[in-house]
Amino acid sequence: MNEIVEAAGSIAEGAMIGRALEPKSGKVDGHTHETECLNCGAPLDGPYCRMCGQRGHVHKTLAAFLHDLIHGVFHFEGKIWHTLPLLALRPGELTRRYIAGERARFVSPMALFLFSVFLMFAVFQLVGLSAPSDFGNVNINAPGTVDPLQAQKQLDGLRQARGELADSNPAAPILDRQIEAAELRIANHAHEARGEPEVIAQSEDGKSKLTSRRTGWAFLDHGIDKWRQNPGLMAYKLQANSYKFSWLLIPLSVPFVWLLFAWRRRFGAYDHAVFVTYSLCFMSLLFVAIAALGEVPAVPGGALFLAAVLIPPVHIYKQLRGAYSLSRFSALWRTIVLLHFSVIILLLFLNLLLLLGALG
Numbered sequence: 001m002n003e004i005v006e007a008a009g010s011i012a013e014g015a016m017i018g019r020a021l022e023p024k025s026g027k028v029d030g031h032t033h034e035t036e037c038l039n040c041g042a043p044l045d046g047p048y049c050r051m052c053g054q055r056g057h058v059h060k061t062l063a064a065f066l067h068d069l070i071h072g073v074f075h076f077e078g079k080i081w082h083t084l085p086l087l088a089l090r091p092g093e094l095t096r097r098y099i100a101g102e103r104a105r106f107v108s109p110m111a112l113f114l115f116s117v118f119l120m121f122a123v124f125q126l127v128g129l130s131a132p133s134d135f136g137n138v139n140i141n142a143p144g145t146v147d148p149l150q151a152q153k154q155l156d157g158l159r160q161a162r163g164e165l166a167d168s169n170p171a172a173p174i175l176d177r178q179i180e181a182a183e184l185r186i187a188n189h190a191h192e193a194r195g196e197p198e199v200i201a202q203s204e205d206g207k208s209k210l211t212s213r214r215t216g217w218a219f220l221d222h223g224i225d226k227w228r229q230n231p232g233l234m235a236y237k238l239q240a241n242s243y244k245f246s247w248l249l250i251p252l253s254v255p256f257v258w259l260l261f262a263w264r265r266r267f268g269a270y271d272h273a274v275f276v277t278y279s280l281c282f283m284s285l286l287f288v289a290i291a292a293l294g295e296v297p298a299v300p301g302g303a304l305f306l307a308a309v310l311i312p313p314v315h316i317y318k319q320l321r322g323a324y325s326l327s328r329f330s331a332l333w334r335t336i337v338l339l340h341f342s343v344i345i346l347l348l349f350l351n352l353l354l355l356l357g358a359l360g
Contacts, residue, residue, distance in 0.1 A: 116280075162179060
């Protein structure tokens with residue numbers, strides 16, 4: 001039940017943020033009772049103030065408030081129904097028309113992006129696609145988890161058992177490895193307790209080897225320790241940060257798209273930003289649909305997997321060709337390169353989330 005409430009709250013929150021960013025479409029609601037604007041005091045000669053743009057009639061009832069909420073979630077002032085069909089079937093045309101200046105008819109890329117991301121994470125919560133809170137009893141050798149006395153007793157017991165075995169005994173190498181691991185755990189704990197960045201141990205061939213996971217950078221080592229101490233919490237923070245900082249995918253992606261058109265001066269960063277944002281909107285909504293259909297028993301999982309694999313490259317191809325007026329060959333090779341770039345972008349995004357989680 002909590003997941004349903006959280007999901008509904010996320011959808012409403014995304015709609016309201018998107019509504020706040022989205023400019024009005026200019027439709028008349030027929031309610032104009034004031035003679036002066038309640039915001040700036042200018043005389044009213046229509047449904048909107050010609051000075052500040054506020055509606056001439058201001059709702060002051062609970063029913064009107066609920067109507068605005070539902071209207072914001074499902075209509076986006078009617079623009080959503082003009083935008084979604086083009087986004088799904090003719091994304092290149094939508095991108096090109098928005099860049100060309102057709103704004104009143106379509107939801108802006110950023111407003112739709114915010115709504116689609118909120119909706120995606122709400123649906124993921126609803127269907128149970130969330131970070132695990134319990135990783136089980138995993139021995140991660142976190143600082144502070146080693147009991148020195150108990151560890152020393154274990155080490156003494158292992159040494160005693162090893163002393164009773166001949167070198168030719170098949171169990172001897174196993175005990176040797178366990179003794180070495182126990183010694184390293186104790187040494188790591190001692191060095192970490194003193195704040196030393198690394199532990200050096202002797203390998204069997206007499207050469208030194210690095211056995212600690214310390215980097216020497218205090219802030220990074222602190223983050224690593226946090227991950228090792230509580231992986232469940234950090235996984236939750238990773239999911240939360242991916243929700244909060246999903247907008248970072250846009251500035252991360254724009255330079256890579258620019259590389260595909262670096263020699264075409266008529267396409268600028270704004271064009272690429274619109275392209276990237278609408279593309280991310282579609283991908284978010286696609287995974288919303290796949291996650292929802294995955295809960296329907298009649299829908300085969302294989303079909304959903306094929307949809308997740310095949311639809312994104314086809315959509316990118318169609319959007320590239322339509323938005324930038326490319327030939328089939330030009331759109332095809334750019335699609336292939338952009339798919340490889342997408343892996344790099346996702347890795348960069350993941351590393352940023354890991355860093356934010358470690359520092360948070």
